[in-house]
Amino acid sequence: MIVGYTAAQVRAAEQPLLDAGPPGALMHQAAFGLAVRVARLLTDRRGGVRGADVVALVGPGNNGGDALLAGAELARRGAGVTVVATSAAVHDGGLAALRAAGGTLLTVVDGGPGRRVWVGDALAEAVSADVVVDGLLGIGARGAVRAEAAELVTLLAELLAQDVAPAVPDVVAVDVPSGIGVDDGDLPGPVLPADLTVTFGAVKAGLLLPPAAGLAGDVELVDLGLDLTGSTPAAARLEVSDVADLWPVPAAASHKYTRGVVGVVAGTALYPGAAVLATTAAVLSGAGMVRYVGPAAVGHAVLAARPEVVVGHGRVQAWVAGPGVDPADAEQTGRVRDVLAEALAAGLPVVADAGALGHLPDHLSPWVVLTPHAGELATLLSVRGEEVDRERVEVDPVLWARRAQRVTGATVLLKGPTTVVVGAGGAVWAQSDGPAWLATAGSGDVLAGLLGTLLAGCADEVLEDPPLVAALAAAAALVHGRAAHRSNPGGPVHALGVAHALPGTVADLLRG
Numbered sequence: 028m029i030v031g032y033t034a035a036q037v038r039a040a041e042q043p044l045l046d047a048g049p050p051g052a053l054m055h056q057a058a059f060g061l062a063v064r065v066a067r068l069l070t071d072r073r074g075g076v077r078g079a080d081v082v083a084l085v086g087p088g089n090n091g092g093d094a095l096l097a098g099a100e101l102a103r104r105g106a107g108v109t110v111v112a113t114s115a116a117v118h119d120g121g122l123a124a125l126r127a128a129g130g131t132l133l134t135v136v137d138g139g140p141g142r143r144v145w146v147g148d149a150l151a152e153a154v155s156a157d158v159v160v161d162g163l164l165g166i167g168a169r170g171a172v173r174a175e176a177a178e179l180v181t182l183l184a185e186l187l188a189q190d191v192a193p194a195v196p197d198v199v200a201v202d203v204p205s206g207i208g209v210d211d212g213d214l215p216g217p218v219l220p221a222d223l224t225v226t227f228g229a230v231k232a233g234l235l236l237p238p239a240a241g242l243a244g245d246v247e248l249v250d251l252g253l254d255l256t257g258s259t260p261a262a263a264r265l266e267v268s269d270v271a272d273l274w275p276v277p278a279a280a281s282h283k284y285t286r287g288v289v290g291v292v293a294g295t296a297l298y299p300g301a302a303v304l305a306t307t308a309a310v311l312s313g314a315g316m317v318r319y320v321g322p323a324a325v326g327h328a329v330l331a332a333r334p335e336v337v338v339g340h341g342r343v344q345a346w347v348a349g350p351g352v353d354p355a356d357a358e359q360t361g362r363v364r365d366v367l368a369e370a371l372a373a374g375l376p377v378v379a380d381a382g383a384l385g386h387l388p389d390h391l392s393p394w395v396v397l398t399p400h401a402g403e404l405a406t407l408l409s410v411r412g413e414e415v416d417r418e419r420v421e422v423d424p425v426l427w428a429r430r431a432q433r434v435t436g437a438t439v440l441l442k443g444p445t446t447v448v449v450g451a452g453g454a455v456w457a458q459s460d461g462p463a464w465l466a467t468a469g470s471g472d473v474l475a476g477l478l479g480t481l482l483a484g485c486a487d488e489v490l491e492d493p494p495l496v497a498a499l500a501a502a503a504a505l506v507h508g509r510a511a512h513r514s515n516p517g518g519p520v521h522a523l524g525v526a527h528a529l530p531g532t533v534a535d536l537l538r539g
């Protein structure tokens with residue numbers, strides 16, 4: 028599991044080390060770790076550091092100081108290092124070290140250190156480099172990157188996105204991509220997307236949370252020996268190695284009822300496929316039994332695809348309600364309502380998806396998992412008096428997922444390029460495991476079915492430990508993403524293919 032902390036938590040944990048150590052020791056350790064990782068990247072890219080071109084964008088604070096000290100180290104190892112200072116004052120010690128190591132100093136502001144150049148000249152340097160190091164702002168950032176630095180970042184991001192140079196530089200962010208919301212993953216202004224973020228002491232929450240998480244690239248942690256044991260992480264992400272501990276694995280004496288029965292109320296004449304996909308995913312991810320509740324014709328389609336399914340009501344340990352439920356189908360909508368009411372009264376876990384999201388009781392329990400996408404979350408909140416639309420949810424997914432969790436009392440899984448889960452007590456999970464190909468029709472039905480299996484298998488545990496629901500939802504998002512990769516590595520995927528990849532994916536994850 029990767030856990031992310033706020034800037035304040037990191038600063039607090041850093042303080043005892045700053046107090047105890049000689050001045051600048053922690054920063055030297057951070058900068059050395061950064062230089063080692065940039066050197067590794069240069070070696071992969073061009074066989075070594077000597078003769079490589081490194082351009083460091085340097086802002087006013089210690090983040091710029093890290094970039095300067097790392098630049099000095101790389102210059103000592105034979106790289107050509109050019110610093111572009113975006114503020115009149117930069118870190119003194121870093122500047123002296125860079126000068127002593129023979130680095131070149133340019134500045135895009137009047138009174139800055141080094142030769143004054145225009146933003147266009149700095150851009151030309153950057154695009155022809157092997158590596159661009161982004162040391163404009165770190166955890167001391169207040170809001171967006173501004174002025175010349177913003178201009179530089181905006182233009183450079185545009186140029187790099189066009190991918191036209193003969194060899195596009197790799198971008199390495201120092202601690203965080205400059206200008207992200209360090210605590211919440213917000214993007215208040217332009218940010219230079221990184222291929223690699225070298226972060227110090229602890230992973231910052233903003234590196235895990237969307238939308239900023241999508242701009243951090245690979246994240247590598249330089250260990251500074253910070254003690255964060257007393258701090259509650261602001262965000263968490265499950266890794267492949269965490270799934271085995273969460274997955275309900277049958278014991279020798281288990282039978283289908285103790286393993287968990289999933290009830291699926293899904294599909295209508297208009298969308299029968301959703302019922303097929305949700306039940307298929309529930310069966311293939313290892314439910315003890317799957318029951319289907321819905322129109323007879325849809326039941327036939329389900330049975331044709333999955334003869335393991337039992338059609339009709341009966342004992343159930345968790346419900347999946349809503350995939351493919353057309354609001355105009357009063358009968359099936361009525362079944363959804365009944366199931367939601369029954370499950371809430373009985374304390375059974377429920378996955379409430381798509382057609383169920385418009386029929387929720389006012390107050391839900393944490394073992395009800397809502398699985399909206401951005402548009403559905405906006406609607407869900409709008410009808411509860413919040414002023415929000417799909418675009419605002421996409422810009423600030425964590426904020427609105429948190430709001431929905433507080434307003435409804437349910438666990439909220441907000442689907443997106445990074446899936447956000449907010450659970451009981453406000454714990455936030457962020458999973459980014461699937462290929463972009465996974466944004467395809469029916470994909471959500473598969474996720475709902477798979478999560479149903481997980482909740483049915485852990486129905487007793489989640490009643491005792493409500494925050495576990497969010498961890499299970501995060502695990503479902505991870506498995507869903509891995510199954511998509513497995514179904515067709517590197518190429519287009521389809522929902523049924525993802526469902527069919529579930530048994531192999533789960534087996535691999537359990538093997539560890």
Ligand SMILES: NC(=O)C1=CN([C@@H]2O[C@H](COP(=O)(O)OP(=O)(O)OC[C@H]3O[C@@H](n4cnc5c(N)ncnc54)[C@H](O)[C@@H]3O)[C@@H](O)[C@H]2O)[C@H](O)CC1
Nearest residue numbers: 041054057088089090164165166167168169170171202228
């Ligand atoms: N985590 C660790 O243990 C270590 C982290 N280190 C690095 O230090 C930075 C944080 O440094 P700090 O000087 O506090 O903050 P910044 O570098 O982010 O810059 C603050 C600086 O910038 C000004 N400022 C703030 N917001 C803006 C803005 N939007 N536009 C322009 N200027 C802005 C502000 O006034 C300050 O002057 C951390 O990220 C690590 O990289 C150390 O190496 C020690 C170990």
Ligand SMILES: [K+]
Nearest residue numbers: 161164201205
């Ligand atoms: K930075």
